[in-house]
Amino acid sequence: MAVKKIKILFAAFLLLIPSKSAFAEFSGWHGFLEGAFGGVVSQNDPAKHSNYNMAEERLQLKTQYNFQGENLLSRWQGVFRFKGDFTVDEYFAGRTDFELREANLSFTPAQLMDVKVGRQVLTWGTGDYLFINDVFPKDYVSFYMGRDDEYLKKPSDALKISLYPDLVNFDFIVIPLFTPNTMPDGNRLSFFDSFQGGISGNDPQRYLVEPGQEAKNFEYAGRLYRNFGSTEAAIYLFRGFDQIARSYKNEAARQLYYERQDVYGASLRGEFLGGIGNVEGAYLRSPEDPRGDNRLIENSSVRFMAGYEKDLGNDLRVGFQYYYEQMLEYAAYKRSLLPQDIAYDEYKHIITQRITKLFKNQTVKVSLFNFYSPSNNDGYLRFSVEYALTDQWKITSGVNIPWGAEDYTDFGQMKKNKNIFVRLRYGF
């Protein structure tokens, strides 16, 4: 709570700095004001409010400061960036909040080196709404509710060092404070609760235990990448924790936790058959259950995807992806299960399709994205229409339709959260 107060004070202090100051190094203040509403169209949504799942106002403010003068940070081309969201959430009786999305300093201390430290959004990898080597935190509640794509990514508190020698580029990231994914937990979006054995919107009284704040729990991520012509190749390494609490710390006490996870992956992306092709894969090792015989801890797995996107002309783009996931040590996993446990499949296949079309001098954007898993027999349709009325005003409306035969699969558990949303935004 104290931290939150400090953040609000900090933001208020920044507001006092004149936006059109005499110093050219200040970018001034930008951002937007947005109102958003999402009505639930599923029957019997068990969440807190059964007829809507989004009703909020948001003020985003961002600025940047370019250090100028004779000091070290100026010589290093230092830039400070700030971005924060003030929100009023009618879903929770008008609760106000401040979310610090970015507060970081980036600088170039040597010709072939960049450093970025502080709160920042981190992304790499080649997928479109599918992530294998992008192990950085995400907010799937925002995703299913129909907030802007920006909110699918959560910021991390991290140090990022990038090196650019001729042969290969190198990113090294240290994340001292673990940030988990924001997953549906029954408060706003109903989900499958393994403790209650079904889709739940009640306070499930689960405890998600995060790794302790100790040096041994620092997360490390690395990427080596380079181009071969215009084809981009990358190798990824990660030592840290699963971003989703999938393993059981103490079943009786309803404690889930984020098990240790190591990821070794690679990707390629480049021109292919008149479009853009990408392939990406990884081996995810579960060091706490390497033999896969502990039913409480997630097994190791391999994941792979291939994608293709093509521009068909007239501002029409289509894309397809195939995603494959295989649980390793599956026989040991099956043997370890108790009779009442749900037995998840060894294989998971997901196919996605995207169509994006722009109309009216690119002021109208119509987008359709589909996830479909033949193995889980579930899927998720996302459709939206975005209209930029002016350079300042933009209205976005869409639907989120997750569906599935079972209650416990990725998309199937979200099936009571189907919604229609509308967002109106004023940018400045």
Place this chain on the structure above:
Amino acid sequence: MKKLTSMIAFLLAAGISYAYAQMSADQIAAKASHMAYYQGKDGRSYVKMVITDAQGRMRERQMTILRFNISDNGEQKYYVYFHRPSDVKGMSYIVWKHLGKDDDRWLYLPALDLVRRVAASDKRSSFAGTNFLYEDVSGRSVNLDNHELLSSDGDAYILKNTPKDADQVEFSYYKVWVDKKNFIPVKAEYYDKEGRLYRIVEATQVKDIQGYPTIVKMTARDLNSGSSTVADFTDVSYDIGINDSIFTERYLRNPPAQWIRG
């Protein structure tokens, strides 16, 4: 003596204009392409585009464009940083322009820290929602069209350009007026498959910058929709020492501060 000099001058002038008259349509097209897109080793400009639709509603785009030539009338690299409107502010865009195959394009979305590869086979699509097309911004390869000199009367050559592959483009041909003095293409008229004029791109102001004749104001008009875009180029400079390394993921994520102020 004086007579002789003026006689020589006259003969020279006649000789030059004779030589120019003898320039083939291909040569004129190549020279015009050079003047419009390839002057200097590199260049920078701040571009403001104002789009006005048929109802008179206006929208604005502001960006810094950096350009780097790999070879004259050949491959180039472009870096575009968007300043306005606020929803695209901070986005950056890299194009590796190729001749004879699709360009490579990358877009950086700062809010997601995402470097997206952009599929870009259609160079005849709108640039950033304006009435300019990608090919107006980075140039259309002269090899894609057959050029024919319609007239060399008056101040300008008039070229008729017919695409070699008609299926790749929305026009049947376009005419270009090339200023005889400096070879700047000052006007282009596009005719659709039925032979109707539907699109006009015009250079309305040309200035000498560092010895390079430079278009500093341009208009693109779409006669079918009634919308038009005016582009103003300010802060233009050439040969500023941009190097190849700017057009990489490193600088996509961190815009080069010496040339671009976020």
